[in-house]
Each structure stands twice: as C-alpha cells, then as structure tokens.
Amino acid sequence: MDWDKLRIFHAVADAGSLTHAGDALHLSQSAVSRQIRALEESLSTTLFHRHARGLILTEQGELLFEATRSITKRLDTASARIRDSEEHVFGELKVTTATGFGTLWLVPRLPRLYARYPDLKIDLMLEERVLDLPMREADVAIRMKEPSQSDLIRRRLLNIRMRLYATPEYLAENGIPEQLSDLATHRIICQNPTTPQVSAGASLVQTLLAQNPRSTLAVNNYFGVLQAVLSQVGIGILPDYLTNDFPNRLVRVLADVESGEVPVFLAFPEELRASRRVTAFRDFVLEEIQAWRRVQHALVAEGESHTGHA
Secondary structure (H helix, E strand, O other), X not given: OOHHXXXXXXXXXXXXXXXXXXXXXXXXXHHHHXXXXXXXXXXXXXXXXXXXXXXXXXXXXXXXXXXHHHHHHHHHHHHHHHHOOOOOOXXXXXXXXXXXXXHHHHHHHHHHHHHHOOOEEEEEEEOOOOOOOOOOOOOEEEEOOOOOOOOEEEEEEEEEOEEEEEOHHHHHHHOOOOOHHHHHHOEEEEEOOOOOOOHHHHHHHHHHHOOOOOEEEEEOOHHHHHHHHHOOOOEEEEEHHHHHHOOOOOXXXXXXXXXXXXXXXXXXXXXXXXXXXHHHHHHHHHHHHHHHHHHHHHHHHXXXXXXXXX
16 A cells, blocks of 8 residues: 555544645645545545545544554654664653552652753653553553563562551641551541552551541542641541651651552563663653652651650
8 A cells, every 4th residue: 555645544534634634744635635535446445434524434444544543653653763862862751650659759750850851751641540551552651560461671669558647737636546446536538449549558448447437538549648638637548658758747647557568660662672761761760769768768767766865
C-alpha cells in the first residue's frame, strides 16, 4: 500500500473530516478526497460512511485505522529516539503511577527535573489501572508491585508501609490512642475498602475498621486522605513516604500498627533502554529516592536522640 495514502487516511480518520485533515496536512479538501478514493479503489472496499455531519469509519476502515495508529505510534517513538542526544533531553515522556504516589511524592519533586531538562514534556497519567507498557500505553511506570509483563526493564525503588498519622492539634484536642481499642473514640480516615489499592493497605483498613471507630471518612485516594488529616478530621492511614515532606504536621499514631511491606518498582519497555528521556527520568527518580532515604534516616536518628534524652 502507498504510505502517502495511508498517512492521509490516518489523518482523515483521526479528524473525522476531510477539511480538518486537509488543514493539518496542508492539502486541499479535493486532494485529500482523491487520495481516499484511490485508497478505497486499491483495497476494493469502502473505508468511510459519508454523512452531512462528517465521516464515520466502516468496519474495514476501523481495521485499517487500528493498523495506521499502531504504525504512527512506533514512528513517533522512533523519531523521538533518533532526536535524543547525549547532551540534550527533550520530547514527550509518558509516565504512569498511582494517584497517591504521583500527587504526593512525584509531582512536588518535578521542578528539579524540569530545572535540569527544561525541554522535557511529561504526560503524567495518575490511575490505579495498570497500563500496558509493551503496547506503549506509557513509557515508564512506577508501580506498587513488581510488574508481571514480559520484556520490561524493572528496578525496585523502595519499600513502603501504610501507617496511622494525625496532626498535633487533632491529638491535643482528642487524645492520643495507646492501643487499637482506643480507636473506638476516634474518626478513621482511609481509602474506601472497595477502591483499588495494594492488598497490604486494604488489610490494614479492614483491621482498623474492625475496632468499630466512632466515625469514618472513606476517600478514593491517598491525596484526599492526607488533606483530611491535615484538616484535623481524624486519624488517617497514609503511606510512610509522606513523613519527610510533612515532618511537623504528621505525627505517627500507634507506632506498632502498620501494614505489610509494599515494594515500589520503576519499569519501562526493553525497546526504550537507549532512550535519553527514559534514562534521565529513571536517574532523577533514583537520585530523589536516595535523598529521601537520607532525610528519613536523619529524622529517625533525631527521634531516637530525643527519646534518649527524655
């Protein structure tokens, strides 16, 4: 098949209009129409239903559009990889991670990445659904479990746990729980048990709800839980990676209560091993993890020092 005709077909199918496709391709509407007719003749099929309101793909058109869309994505990837250089990191990078980790840990650190690579364009997709990396739904993923898909390069970043936190003001007004049963007089803030989340977090939620707390607030992501805790709504179940960023606002409650360990992995397709954008992002995240660990160790040491003096 003639690639020029396929390129024009893809633009028309994507725009749903001969006129809009022509504008994007800098071709007249008649030229676009001629190319589509020629392609239909060469395939002996009809690719579009023509209506007054625009064009709708036929079943055969849908099949061809799926193929051209896949080809276009691979060409875009190849083009970006070719443009990448040792000195200059630029272009689009699609990153996916969970809503909580993305909003609470990653996004606050991105200014330092952009300061280093100002021409980088990040498309950050925050959702609990696991995107298909080999099918290029995303370039890089940060996930709360080891990826099971094949042909992925993966790196364990850290291990996290879900713990109980509240503000000093809340505890001063409502008292500090000393054992699990004391939660019966408090409001628990947690992710809704039916919300997609790591199994360790869900197990901890079930354990705490079994204490029949006075009241609950269920939120569908950790960002909402954090805001509720900072607003002194109650005691919240939060990942421990937040502690460094809110050292004076979050106080751990019931130090012996926590979830099982949750591994955090960074992964990307094998075919992007040589991508400068992926390498730059991976190295940045690893540097930030190391910095986080240093602060974490310092905070632990400081807490132990205060305990010793007491």
